[in-house]
Amino acid sequence: MTTRRLLLTLLSTAALLAAASATAQQQRPIRLVVPYAAGGPIDVTARALAERVRDTLGPVIIDNKPGAGGNIGADIVAKAAPDGYTIGIAATATNAVNPWLYSKIPFNAATDFAPITQMVRVPNVLVMNAETAKRLKIDSVRDLIAYAKANPAKLNYGSGGNGSAGHLAGEMFKKEAGIFAVHIPYNGGNPAQLALLSGQVDFNFDNLATAAPNIRSGKLKALAVTTAERSSMLPEVPTVAATLKGFSVDTWWGLMAPAGTPPEVIAKLNKAFVDALHSPETKTRFASLLAEPVGNSPEQFGAFMKSELTKYEKVVKATGAHVD
Template identity: 75%
Template sequence: MKRRILPMLALVVLGLAQLPASAQDKPIRLVVPYAPGGPLDITARFLAERVKDTLGTVIIDNKPGAGGNIGTDAVAKAAPDGLTIGLAATATHAVNPWLFSKMPYNAATDFSPITQMVRVPNVLVMNANTAQKLNINSLQDLIAYAEANPGKLNYGSGGNGSAGHLAGELFKSRAGINALHVPFNGANPAQLALLSGQVDFNFDNLATAAVNIRAGKLKALAVTSIKRSPALPDVPAVAETLKGFAVDTWWGLVAPAGMPKDVVARLNKAFVTALNTPETHERFASLMAEPVPTTPEAFGALMKAELAKYESMVKASGARVD
């Protein structure tokens, strides 16, 4: 009996040794600090499928709440062993540290950057009927109208401290105009208010606004990226009128601080390869998102610069969450 068992065990051991490394690894948990179904979740799930041949199974773990802080904190406090990674976004790593009076993690020190994933411009949109009524056909027209009619314009956002609110306050400051901010409980109510004419303009996410722009319900005056978006090549950037103006939405992959460099490099290589495929570009384009694969160092530098940029923007807005 022993003579039969020993050769069988040898074959099993030999078979395991020939398996790819990814098949022997435990599943990787990718924490998405927002609810399922949004652009961040969709892109994370897409990439998880694209890297399974090199990294093995990647399980998406949605942990929404507190503006993204709950899920992000779970990543910060995980072991730096390569089995837990997460999404870092404009809100979680640039806005929230200045918006919330108490933070459970340190955005500057508690994470190891892996790669940026995506850049999505916001877009300044007006209700098309309002734009026609006020004879506003360009960003310059909007600024001129606001100068001639101080206090008559208002703009909506998804809430105090949201990307739309901060973009609006920066725009007002840089353009030297006045417009009343009207906060709503989320981006969808803010867009509905714009479509119904309750507010005059919004700074909306391009992925969200694109359908209504194409349908002629919203008029796109400018995108907030430093350059024009390939998705709307005929729409100028705000920076063409207000030099240096840039308020992009971005997100990428991070791990807990202290992760070994070779593990970071392995994760970076797998996800950058996936981000560079034509299939990824096509899928992300449907979300009006641009894949932005980078080195860990480049993504770390971006997060550091964005954290510094949003400090003054949040403070100028007066937004605060206690």
């Protein structure tokens, strides 16, 4: 074999190896860490998006890592290599509430993550037992506040536990409205809703997806949604903010990567997931969960998470709730 032919063979082999390496890298799956158990709304929406971005990003493998209120999964993301192949779910609890609720937390929510995009928001709704609302002649947020002020300490509300979304929303409502109501914590959202349905508590701040069936059946009366704007899922129901200006509490989650992930990698992930969120198929799928797709820029999602972290610092400290 001549020297020239040998050189050409070597170059051809090198090119084939480089192409094979590039293909292998392209096929390397992205690990999407969901810090909650399989089957819940966050897990379902993550799996739906993973399927939608397969053509642009390749395989996205869902890795459920529940525990410690989401802290275990979030910590895995925080400590992963910042190469775009490990990303995770950022949620109200992990990135806004837990840093103030837990006395010890293994990551810094403000500095250990690079935002990709907000995925969805799920409105919470202020609900009363329909019979209780009728008996007390409460038909609106304004009526509820007026009754509470005229009857100090006679109202109570339930939640899924100390530090839960329903508890924090209730405390924020009391503070903004200038009223008092006894908080009764239950071991989870379902027991809290059962207590409301049976008349053991007067009102709750519940997840819209959970409360909707009982609202539609007439067992619960929806006084207001807690988002800044009316929900497309319940357009006839006003906002709490219509009575208490600036009031805004909802459940949200999105996508984040480890801090230090290159901007070009974040941009690629953002485009793929935002396109998926804006697709008609995704909107239809999420509507069944009463989840509203968002899809925004990394900068917008980062600013939003920063504002949520600041907001919940005040709320959690005001409640005195903490987890050792």
